Structure formats: structure tokens, C-alpha cells
Amino acid sequence: MRYVLQRLFQFLIVFVIVTFVVMVFTRIGSRDPVRDLAGGAVGEAQIEEVRQDYPYLDKPLVQQYVYWLGDFVTGDLGRSYLQSQEGIDMFKQRLPATLFIAFWAIVIGLLLAVPIGVYSAYRRDGPFDRIASVSSFGVISMPPVVVGVALLYLVVVRFGYFPTVGASNYVAPWDSPIGHFKNFFVPALTLGLGLGSVWSRFLRADMNLTLQSDFIMLAKAKGVSPGRVLWVHALRASVLSLVTSVALQTSALIGGAVISETFFGPKGIGERLVFAIQGNDILIIQAITAVLVVGVVIANLLVDLLYAVIDPRIRHMRQLG
């Protein structure tokens, strides 16, 4: 418990630093944040309206930050005057698409990584291992943009089944599972391929070490079936680095989601963020980056806690320390 609190405190500091720096970034080159927020070339009346809503924008940066943090924590996520939209409505509209892309990407990544990683380690240096190793290295070296182009050309254009560039829409799975699949499969695959290759390499490396350890030998000697040894005994002991990598990849996943949303379509939070950056919609930029950072931080925290669940040795060490 003490450990968790310690981590939580550390993450709070990280959150404050990151959101403050992002706020400073949005003010670079800007003389009057109120005017930026109102949308640049607008009349005096609108500027006055913004000034009434956000009276703190002409104060020093640190004070502005404190006001903003207070608003953020109490659920006021800012307002987009450009789009005449409350921040909270914007999240309701855009966040589900991004979450689904990220979720399916992780699912696809794991579906690829676990079988490939386990089997490569089991038949080490065999033909399957070699092919998997070369192709996963190749896929890792593909930037999301390139994967997007390849999928676009090989899948979307050839078979008229999936919506083409930018034509995907958000369809909730509970409304229409098929429509959901059509709209989300390709964007999720764009990200999932890369994740799957990274994870399969981690898993293979970890698994190779595990399979040489004594307890695997013991399990085999006891007569546990090879499948059970592999999938239960060895896999459980080998997922640590996989789990670490899932956390480390969250930041990359966000970047990838931005690309994939812009490329294929279901317009999510990443696409909205790029739009906000173009329009210098400062409160929306701050709100979205803050939410993304919270997401990264929570993912890291969860992984930290998962360690203890997966590996009893870590649990004991933390209880002692």
C-alpha cells in the first residue's frame, strides 16, 4: 500500500509538470491568449465574452495554471469557442472512437504476439522462428504511416469491403457489430500489427530464458503435458516484459492512433487534437493532452500493480520494503 501511494505521488508530479509545460507551449508566440481562444479575427463582443468566461487568462502563467487545474479537477474541461462546444461534450463525442481503436489494436497485438512468441520460443531457431523473427523485425521498422499506406493499397482498394480514406465513421458495436467491424478493423490493424511484432519479440526473448529454468524441467519431469508446461507454467512466468512493454507503448499508441484516425477515419480524440492545434484552441489542447497523460499514467500504474499480481516475488519484496 505504501508503495502504491509512493507511485501515485510520483505520477501526480509528472502530471503537473506535463500539463504545465503543455500550457506554456500553447502560449508560445501568443500575445493575447483571450484572442486566441476566441478564435483570432473576431469582434470585440466575442472577446469580451471569453474574458467573462475565463477572467484569469491575463494573469501570470503559474496563476493561470492553478485556475486551470482547479477547473480541470472539478470537471470543467474548457470550452471550444471555435466549435461552440463544451469540452465535456467533445470528449463524449470523440473519446469512444479512440478508445475502441486502441482497445482493438491491443487485442490484435496480443492475438498476434502470444501464439507467435510462444511457438517461436518453443521451436527455437526452427523455420517458424526464423520467419517470425525476420517478419516481425520488418513490421517494427514500418512507421504507422507506411503500414497505413500498405493496408490502404493491399486491402482497402482491392476489396471494396472497407470504407476508404477518411470515410470511416464511428459505429458503436452494440448498434451494429458488422458496421463496427467494417469501420474499426483497418485502423486497429494499422496499430495492432506493430504492437504485435514488438510484443512477440519481447515474449520470445523472455520465454527462451524461462524454458531453460529448473521449474520447467521439474514440470516436465513430473509428467505435465508439454502444452500445459508451455501455455501455463512458462507463459505465466514470461509475461513480465510483455506487460512492461504494454505500458511503455501507450504513448506510442496515442501517436499511432492520431495517425490512424487521420488516415482512415473514425474521427476520435487524436484527430480532434490535431484540429485544435491547427486552430490554436488552447483550452481544448490542454484538456485533451491532460486526459491523454492521465491515460498514460494510469496505464503505467496498472502495470505496476499487475507486476505484483503476476510475480509473487515482487509482491513480497514490496511488502518488505
Place this chain on the structure above:
Amino acid sequence: MTDLLAAPSVVPEAAVTVDDGRTRRRLPLGLWFGIAWLVVATFHAYMASRLPWVRGENQRVEGAGRYRIGPSADFWFGSDKLGKDVFARCVYGAKLSITLASVSIVVGLVLGGSLGMIAGYFKGWVDRALAIVIDSLLAFPALVVAALLIGRFDVLQASDIQVAGFGFEWLTRRWSIAIVFSLLSIAPVARIVRAQTLSLSEREYVLAARSLGARTPRILFREILPNLVPAMVSVLFTGIALLLAAEGALAFLGYSIKAPDASWGLMINEARVDIDQYWWATIMPAAMLFMTVLAFNLIGDWVAKRFDIREAAI
């Protein structure tokens, strides 16, 4: 452990069991490919204007039917909708992308390397304070922050704001990209160097140097830094690969080099909507980007494996 080019003093276990020198000497095929690709690509990129088989960057090929023609003996990669030679633009794009990525990663190596060395060597509160800085930098969604900063730098350049009497007219896209990429590469480099320094500073020769009365700077620069070189070389190559990919992504969002100049991401973005009409204008730069990233990754990964640097391996 790889069984490659083992120096006598550090014969890896695998190489001992191998019975002859055949496998020990042979470098992996991938490494050869990586080196060959980089040599050809950089040669083309930096000599482009002197090579007779590369057309001008924005030179249009006039005449009917010169638009959107497919790959042929004359136009190796075809021509785009403005009638520009895709091959020539790929070559010119290479120069800009590779230069930006390498310059940024070198700056990142110097700054991040110093931070990582200090954190790893002094430990204690210095380490903890720097760890928070590094963690914060790593928590930034990199691509988004890059887009934000470059967008703001554009505004800064256009404005007449002066700091200490200096304006920001020089802050073109190239400079902003270089600055942003350098900033982004600090944290990952620092993390790897810190981990390496932590383990190196426990070694006997560091203890020996310290007990002989060597001062801290001497230990850092003469004992630890030389041993960090393999890790740094590995990071250099994989880092360039990452930054090339990032440049592609930024260009895709419209935050890289602007239109008349060429960059791979920009070319992909320009032509992707019409991919069903003329695939070469999108696929070719994408293939170039992929091959170059692959080449850098192959070299970086080989270095990491050769010197057994876990943190830097892919």
C-alpha cells in the same frame, strides 16, 4: 549473444562452441543490406544535384501524357499528378529527412547522455530528481507535442516578438523540427544511458580508479564514458530510425517541411487520396521510408546484440 566478429578478449559463449571460424566471421545478411542501403541512399541524397540520372527536385517534365505516368525506364518511380519525377523527389526528400534526424539525435545524445550519466552515477536525490524529469518527458504523447510545438513555432516566427533583442525570423520549419526532435530524443537516450551507467559504476575498475584517488570527472570521462560508446552507437541508429518515422508522421499531419520542398511523409500525404489511380506516388516514398528505417534498425539492433545491450535492443 551473437557469434559474430568476436574480439579475442570477449569471446561470447556461443562462439566458443562453434567448431570453426566460418560462422564467427560472417556478418548477418541483414547488416550488409542495411549498410549497403544506407551507403546508396546517402550517396544519392547528398550528391543528388550532380548525378545525371536524378532530375531536379521540382523540375516538371513538360508535354502531354507526362502526368501520372507509371514507373518506366525513363521515370523509375513514375511521375505524380503535377508531372514531377517521383524518384527525384524521393532522393531530395531523403537528404532532408536523414539530415534532420541525425542532427537531432546527436543533440539528444549529448544532452540526454549527460543527464543519464549524472543520474546513473551520482544516484541518490540527484537520480530521483532527474528520474522525475525523464518520466515526465516520457509521459508526453510525443507526436502530439511535436505537432503543437511546431505549430506554435510557426506563429512565433511570423510574429514580431523579440527576446533579448533577437527576433525569431530564423525559426523556419527546418529549425523547429530539429529543435523539437532534439527535445524528444533526450528522455529515451537518458533512460538507456542511466541504466548502463548504473551497472558500469558498480564495476571493479571504477572502484579501482576511485581507490587510486581519481576525481569524479576522470572516472566519468575516462572510465565510464568509453564503455557507454556501444550503447550510444546503438541508440544513434535506432534513434534515427524512430525520428525518420516521426518525420513521416508529422509530415502526414502537415507539420513537417512545406510543400515545394520534398519529404517522404509529405509525398505520401499528397498522393494517398488518389492511391487507386496512381499507386506509385504513394507506395514508392512509403517503400523508401520503410527501407531506410529498416536499414537503420538493422544496424542499431546488430550493435545492441553485439555488445549485449538489453535496453537498446528492439
